[in-house]
Amino acid sequence: xVTVEAEPYAFxxxxxxxxxxxxxxxxxxxxPGGFGESLGNDTSFLLKAVGPAKxxxxxxxxxxxxxxxxxxxxxxxxxxxPPAKRERGRPKIHIGDEGPMGRLLVRGEYGHDIVEExxxxxxxPIVDKPGKxxxxxxxxxxxxKMKGIKKLVVCGVTTEVCVHTSVREANDRGxxxxxxxxxxxxxxxxxxxxxxxxxxxxxxxFGFVSDSRRFLKGLVAAKRATGTRRxxxxxxxxxxxxxx
Ligand code: TIU
Numbered sequence: 449x450v451t452v453e454a455e456p457y458a459f460x461x462x463x464x465x466x467x468x469x470x471x472x473x474x475x476x477x478x479x480p481g482g483f484g485e486s487l488g489n490d491t492s493f494l495l496k497a498v499g500p501a502k503x504x505x506x507x508x509x510x511x512x513x514x515x516x517x518x519x520x521x522x523x524x525x526x527x528x529x530p531p532a533k534r535e536r537g538r539p540k541i542h543i544g545d546e547g548p549m550g551r552l553l554v555r556g557e558y559g560h561d562i563v564e565e566x567x568x569x570x571x572x573p574i575v576d577k578p579g580k581x582x583x584x585x586x587x588x589x590x591x592x593k594m595k596g597i598k599k600l601v602v603c604g605v606t607t608e609v610c611v612h613t614s615v616r617e618a619n620d621r622g623x624x625x626x627x628x629x630x631x632x633x634x635x636x637x638x639x640x641x642x643x644x645x646x647x648x649x650x651x652x653x654f655g656f657v658s659d660s661r662r663f664l665k666g667l668v669a670a671k672r673a674t675g676t677r678r679x680x681x682x683x684x685x686x687x688x689x690x691x692x
Contacts, residue, residue, distance in 0.1 A: 450511075452626065452666035454658035455648040459599075459626045463670075467597045468508040469618075469625075470517040471582060471604025471611050471632075473501065473566045476559040478605060478633075481548035483559070486539045489635040494605045497633035500660035501603040502565050504631050507667050514595050515572040518582045520610060521553045521560045528578045528585075582614035589621055599624045601663065602655075603631035608643035615647060619654035626656045628663055 450466075452459045476482035478494040485491050508515055522529045526544045534542050543552050549559030555576055568574055577586045592600075600623050604611045611632050615625045627647055634640035648657040 450666050450670040452658050453662045454656040456652045459656045461599045463511050463513050465596050466599040467514040469600045469602045472520050473562050474519055483553045486541050487537050493635050494633040497631050501631040504660050507664050511667050517568045518575045518577055521555045580610045580613040581617045583617040602627045605633045607632040607634040608639040615655050629659045631660050
């Protein structure tokens with residue numbers, strides 16, 4: 449068992465039944481010239497989440513957690529793009545129009561893909577989603593159920609849009625989710641703060657919040673306890689203050 453200090457209280461998980469969900473770390477959101485900037489946003493805010501998310505990703509891979517990634521985007525013929533979504537914000541360039549990183553938010557385009565630092569490796573599925581939520585019109589729930597996943601650790605962008613929607617959807621489907629505050633990013637500092645407050649309010653109304661440092665600390669402590677048990681042949685973690 450891994451225990452992570454979190455709000456509103458400690459988040460405990462078994463790595464065998466917990467997945468790391470990496471939400472929409474796409475060039476279209478985190479770099480200039482993509483969909484995020486087309487909506488009038490300053491993309492530099494989101495880049496701050498990439499470093500912490502990379503540490504979490506590498507630690508989860510090493511700990512054997514199932515890792516799954518999502519991308520928001522549409523078919524090349526835009527047949528799954530609701531007109532309301534295309535028009536909203538009255539942007540100068542729309543989803544599907546050509547931008548410096550290819551057609552905005554279209555599958556197969558350079559801008560639609562995941563940033564190099566966080567790119568999936570073999571065995572880590574990518575779920576392509578047409579909406580903000582990772583469960584809507586995707587096979588994410590089926591994949592998680594096949595893998596016996598009960599809890600999620602969540603990194604991604606943006607905190608108050610796709611991360612929030614996905615965590616709310618996860619909550620309604622019976623998953624416990626832990627959101628890591630510095631590994632999620634928003635274009636708006638105020639929304640970042642308030643979005644995290646909302647998740648953990650009311651006793652954790654739809655999830656838990658921690659950060660990459662406390663998450664990594666929890667993984668290291670669990671690994672040490674397992675190593676000690678193996679070395680001494682005991683089935684318990686050492687007592688507090690033990691030098692083992
Ligand atoms: N605009 C914004 O904040 N986010 C999105 O449109 N999609 C995701 O959050 N991935």
